[in-house]
Amino acid sequence: MKLVVGISGASGTQLALRFLEHVPQEYALFVVMSQSAKRVARTEARLDLKSTLKAWPRPLELFEESQIDAPIASGSFGIDAMAIIPASLNIIAKIAHGICDELMSRCAAVILKEQKKLLIAPRELPLHSIALENLLTLARAQALIAPPMLTYYTNPQNLESMELFLVGKWLDALGIVNNLYARWGQPC
Numbered sequence: 001m002k003l004v005v006g007i008s009g010a011s012g013t014q015l016a017l018r019f020l021e022h023v024p025q026e027y028a029l030f031v032v033m034s035q036s037a038k039r040v041a042r043t044e045a046r047l048d049l050k051s052t053l054k055a056w057p058r059p060l061e062l063f064e065e066s067q068i069d070a071p072i073a074s075g076s077f078g079i080d081a082m083a084i085i086p087a088s089l090n091i092i093a094k095i096a097h098g099i100c101d102e103l104m105s106r107c108a109a110v111i112l113k114e115q116k117k118l119l120i121a122p123r124e125l126p127l128h129s130i131a132l133e134n135l136l137t138l139a140r141a142q143a144l145i146a147p148p149m150l151t152y153y154t155n156p157q158n159l160e161s162m163e164l165f166l167v168g169k170w171l172d173a174l175g176i177v178n179n180l181y182a183r184w185g186q187p188c
């Protein structure tokens, strides 16, 4: 199985890293980061995103948004699913309007045309009507819109357990089995 993870320049690069930590080993991972994602990681977390991902403790193929000739830019490569975490309003607008001027938006367009799963985790607050309409357009194109919403029913004790809930819900949405959070009816 081939999974692409897009990291855009919305707040919360750490959520993408937490997600990458929990993708099962049997998935081949392809990561595309935007220029803005690198800037946000530096600003918010004092993190060099490229170096962090290059040293990632499991194999992954890393791409810059400029690498429009990457294998993941083609439907023939056979990507099974893509998750954009976190998703900026910019990347959402581009995908909703069919703009494919760099690798992340091109890959998302390929996923949609091939009718594979595209998960989008929009991160902005509040959301204006343009963003909401773009998200509706994507939902109608069968994208899964899954923003990082806080959980309370799982009784999270810290930020890590809140993040694990989100990652678990994203993996659920992609059909990837996980045990990252207490499900309703299970003891927390």
Ligand SMILES: Cc1cc2nc3c(=O)[nH]c(=O)nc-3n(C[C@H](O)[C@H](O)[C@H](O)COP(=O)(O)O)c2cc1C
Residues within 6 Å of the ligand: 007, 008, 009, 010, 011, 034, 035, 036, 037, 039, 040, 043, 044, 087, 088, 089, 090, 091, 123, 124
């Ligand atoms: C520290 C920081 C935090 C940001 N947070 C957000 C955010 O939460 N949501 C968003 O849509 N844009 C956010 N932005 C703005 C985006 O980075 C900007 O719109 C950028 O053009 C997005 O580019 P990309 O979609 O190519 O990654 C943030 C920018 C900075 C510097």
